[in-house]
Amino acid sequence: MSEQIEERDYDEYRVIEPLGDWKRTHSCNEITAKNLGEEILIMGWVQFRRDHGGLIFIDLRDREGLTQVVFSPEHNVDAHERAHAIRSEYVVAIKGQVRERPDGMINKNLTTGEIEIVVDEWKLLNTSETPPFAIEDRTDAAEQLRLKYRFLDLRRPALARNFILRNKAAQSVRRYLDGLGFLEVETPVLTKSTPEGARDFLVPSRMNSGEFYALPQSPQLFKQMLMVSGLDRYFQIVKCFRDEDLRADRQPEFTQIDIEMSFVDEEQIMGMAENMIRTVFNETIETALPAEFPRMTFADAMRDYGCDKPDVRFDLKLQEASDIFRGSDFKVFGKAELCKVLRVPDGAQLSRKEIDEYTKFVEIYGSKGLAWIKVKEDGTWQSPIVKFFSEEECTKLQELTGCQPGDILFFQAGAADIVNAALAALRLKLGERFELIDESKFAPLWVTDFPLLEYNPDEKRYVARHHPFTSPQVGQIDELAEKPGDALARAYDLVINGYEIGGGSIRIHTPEMQEKMFAALGIDEEEARAKFGFLMDALKFGAPPHGGIAFGLDRLIMILCGAKSIRDVIAFPKTQKATCLMTEAPSGVASTQLRDLGIRLREKKEA
Structure with a gap:
């Protein structure tokens, strides 16, 4: 009989049935051994269908999880006969009894892995075309x-x-x-x-x-x-x-x-x-x-990690080598705005191919190359650039980094923003390469004391680092007019695992202070009124200190x-x-x- 059903057209089985008085009693992930013997009604999508001769099994899925369902001809012949029409992603309602799975069929990876539902009745609620990819x-x-x-x-x-x-x-x-x-x-x-x-x-x-x-x-x-x-x-x-x-x-x-x-x-x-x-x-x-x-200032974050959202789950830090090479015969380092070095313990094992791949990687951040030194087991240095260093520069570099046999040093020299961005990204890449990052760990960090303003060379003016309503730190109001780039903000960012997840500040709450901020940003009174007039008006009517x-x-x-x-x-x-x-x-x-x-x-x- 089953062979005849499998060969015939299934149209008579594809009638979309109404729910009627069928009410769902459980989700597909909450039925356990405590429900043994109960009659339950679950609904969902067919994840898999398996025909094992006399028995048909389906895994029924909803958003909560999976339950194994069994159609048995010994339990209900009609339900079993109709189940041959079921296909993946069909939507069905199942009414049946909760029973223990047979020995050897328990799935400890599922909440419902100790039980199965033997079907009394079922309804086909909708059919489905074959999905364009597996729903798993x-x-x-x-x-x-x-x-x-x-x-x-x-x-x-x-x-x-x-x-x-x-x-x-x-x-x-x-x-x-x-x-x-x-x-x-x-x-x-x-x-x-x-x-x-x-x-x-x-x-x-x-x-x-x-x-x-x-x-x-x-x-x-x-x-x-x-x-x-x-x-x-x-x-x-x-x-x-x-x-x-x-x-x-x-x-x-x-x-x-x-x-x-x-x-x-x-x-x-x-x-x-x-x-x-x-x-x-x-x-x-x-x-x-x-x-x-923990807390870290913006200046310390940029110095040690090259970015204002450092992943502090591992210890690799950048070190500034500008003073060592200032005036050096090696002009690439000697004339650079900033020169930094990243020491990677046991990094000398990196192949030349890997180093070349990292060189291409840092080019994404504007770098023109990646200099490196390997410290060999006998303590000598292997690198195309060492021949350009003086003995004094080598000594000072050794003292700065504390490098040991088996280590590698990576260098970036040039504009400060490019140096920091390239080495910050490389640090994360190397942390993954050498499995230094504990993926199960969460490392929250507050970053504070941000610059209030930063210079935009394209616009040829200072712009707000966060937004123009951020208050300067106490005692730094005069900095806005005299040295706008030196003023620090009453701002704070929360970073977790190298991602900034939140940021905020204490706001300016007086019209006088807000006018000084607009002036520092090159926004004249007319422009300020056009863009932010409603804010300026509000600040005149007793705005409380807020943030x-x-x-x-x-x-x-x-x-x-x-x-x-x-x-x-x-x-x-x-x-x-x-x-x-x-x-x-x-x-x-x-x-x-x-x-x-x-x-x-x-x-x-x-x-």
Whole structure:
């Protein structure tokens, strides 16, 4: 009989049945030995189907996990007969009895691995075409294909777990902040363009022809307005938008945990935020972070790690060698703005091929090459550049680095920003190569004492390192006019494992101080009024001292999940070209829509 069914057309079995009075009693991951003998009703997707002669097995999957289901002709002939029509990703409802799995069939890797469901009745709720890739964690499908069929990719257990964890983290944040008296307030999505950072996404206004809204890069000004309004403590889990080049940990639209507080200083904000992150880690992945997060100044971070978000899970540090080679006959080092060296213990084992690959790697960061010295077992140095060093320079380099036989030294010399960026990235690469990074460890770190301003050579003016509403440190107000590059900010970033997950500052709360900041940025009174007039007005009406912090929720979840890309923790992410392969956004619009907006497009030049 079964052979005849397998050969015939299955149309009569593909009737989509209504649920009727069938109500789901359990998820596919919560049935255990404690439920033995119970009648249960589960629903989900067919992960696998296996026909073992007289018995048919399926693994039924929902977002929580898997349960093994058995169709037995001895238990129910009709249910077993119809089960030959079942295929992967069909949607079914199963009603049956919980029983122990036979000896030798227990799966200790599953919560439900000790039991199985023997079917009394079942309903086919929907059929499915064959998916373009396997719905399982170890899929080898290209990311482009998975993004095109994102609704199928999200069925994979690994991704489903990411979004379960994301929800837990968001609820943990809400409970924590609510317990401290914060109010969750929604701020506008259509707002004014105030370009002082990344590019805005602009939205044309139909009712105000020729004028535009901007999507918010953050709710910064609105949360400051809320402090002026006297709401005292605000938070929001909010969408933000930045039209900028993308990386693995960036998206054009992203989610922030946005927080602002009145009548506080840095210590109070950092203490609140630190305890929030500690709570989230404990409640989501049951991991205890240190009772007190270490702190590092921006200057120390740049000196030792070449970046302001160092991964401190391993010890490799950069060392400055500029003084050793200043005026050296080796002009590449002698005339460089900055010369730094990275000592890698036991690194002499690297092959020339590997060194060449690292040389190409640092070129990404503007480097023109990668100098190196291997310390051989007899203590002599092997390198194409050693012949250019004086004996005194070699002695001082040995004293600086403390290099030992078997080590390798890597050098960068040139513009400071390129030297730091190249060696910071190389340090991480070498940490992975020599397995120096404990992937199970979380190393939080506060970075403080940032420069308030930095010089932009393209614009030929100083720009705000964070934003133009950040307060200078106490006693440094005069620096803004006299030495703007020396002023330090009352700002702080929280870094975990080399990722900046949050940043904030104490804000300027007086109109006089805000005017001085605008002046230091080269923003005259007319421009300040046009861009930030509503803020200047608000500061005249008794703005309290206030400050805050914002956390990138997506990046935080990426760290909690151990994901390699931020796209793995966003339900419907964009590609690195800011496109959605599933919906094919962005896309053209009808000419009538453009006419309503008073917009005419330039014709695209033919290639």
